[in-house]
Amino acid sequence: MVTLLVWATILSQTPVVSTIDQHYTQVTQREQLLSEVDRIPTQWVDSTYPDWFAPDLLLVNQDINHWIDILPYSEDKSHTRYVVAPLQWAIVPVITVTGEDQEDVLNWWDIDIMSYLENGALHHPWTRWPREQSGNYVLAGHTSYYSYQNGRYKTAMQFIALMQSWDPLRMFDQQANGEWKKYDFSITKSFETVPEDISILEQPIDWNMLTVYGCYPFGSLDRRRVIQWEISS
Numbered sequence: 301m302v303t304l305l306v307w308a309t310i311l312s313q314t315p316v317v318s319t320i321d322q323h324y325t326q327v328t329q330r331e332q333l334l335s336e337v338d339r340i341p342t343q344w345v346d347s348t349y350p351d352w353f354a355p356d357l358l359l360v361n362q363d364i365n366h367w368i369d370i371l372p373y374s375e376d377k378s379h380t381r382y383v384v385a386p387l388q389w390a391i392v393p394v395i396t397v398t399g400e401d402q403e404d405v406l407n408w409w410d411i412d413i414m415s416y417l418e419n420g421a422l423h424h425p426w427t428r429w430p431r432e433q434s435g436n437y438v439l440a441g442h443t444s445y446y447s448y449q450n451g452r453y454k455t456a457m458q459f460i461a462l463m464q465s466w467d468p469l470r471m472f473d474q475q476a477n478g479e480w481k482k483y484d485f486s487i488t489k490s491f492e493t494v495p496e497d498i499s500i501l502e503q504p505i506d507w508n509m510l511t512v513y514g515c516y517p518f519g520s521l522d523r524r525r526v527i528q529w530e531i532s533s
Contacts, residue, residue, distance in 0.1 A: 346454045347444035347518040350390075364472040364480045367391045373452055376420070380474040383421055383439060383512070387467050388459035392441060393420035394471075417442050418451035421512070424501060429473075435503045436511055443514035443525070457514035460527050463487065469529055471510070485510050485529035492516060492523045500526055 367384050368377050370391055381394040395416045416422045421441040428435030441457030463469075469485040488509070493500065500511050508531050516525035 345444050345519045346447045347458075348455060349458050350453075350455055362470075362482060364482070367472075376452070379420070381423075382472045384470040384472065385459040385463065385467070386470065388462050390456065390459040392453060392456045394423055394439065395420040396423050397425045413440075414449075417445075418449075418453065420453050421457065427501060427511075428503065434505050434507055436501070436509045438501055438511045438513075441512070441514050443516060444518045444520075455518070457512070458518060460512055460514060461516065461518070461525055463490070463527060465490070468532075469510070469512075483531055484533040486532040487527060488530050489526075489528040491526055493526055495521065495524055497524065500524075500528075 364382065364384075367382065368391070370389075371377055371393075376393050379393040379395075381396075382391055383394060384391045397413075397416060413422060417440070421439040424438040424440065427438040429437055442451065442454050443458045443461070445451055445454035465487050467487065469487075471483040471485070473481045473483065475481055500513060510529040510531075511526065512529075513524045513526040515521050516523050
């Protein structure tokens with residue numbers, strides 16, 4: 301009993317970092333990063349960070365249902381694959397090219413990819429899903445887009461410009477039985493490149509990786525911001 305009382309006294313006197321303090325620190329850090337990224341302001345282009353990527357006290361929550369609840373659009377809550385950047389409060393559905401468009405892409409014919417990017421992050425069809433086999437799973441998304449055009453995810457991929465080298469990324473994949481499988485990724489490389497650089501689509505034969513990219517600076521088509529990850533768990 302004495303020992304328990306001693307430990308209780310020690311614990312009561314030990315300073316504890318409050319979750320709310322951590323939360324406001326993260327808010328401040330994100331706002332600072334948003335102010336530092338390259339941005340080309342124009343009245344014709346929407347380049348603001350999605351306001352529904354709101355600060356969340358449960359940033360470490362690993363339940364996909366928690367993240368899906370953040371999505372403001374009901375039509376986006378029934379996808380089978382999502383990418384989540386916990387420290388950037390971002391969740392984006394993964395959109396797959398389907399039907400005749402998929403065959404056209406595999407034959408290197410042009411398709412209207414903008415119709416897909418309006419609804420989330422586009423998966424390049426010929427790139428392979430992690431864990432299935434060695435390869436590079438590639439996602440593309442908008443960091444900015446014309447204000448007068450349709451689209452719920454015009455700036456959703458801005459989170460890639462806010463990520464630090466230690467920031468995690470998660471992919472959630474719904475299985476045939478309805479259960480969700482979670483993949484954790486850690487950053488291996490971050491860089492900028494030209495739009496014509498197709499090397500980011502290359503498929504390695506000896507390891508699994510994930511590549512995410514979007515236009516940069518925000519409001520411009522000049523370059524591509526690219527981050528590559530490897531599976532950490």
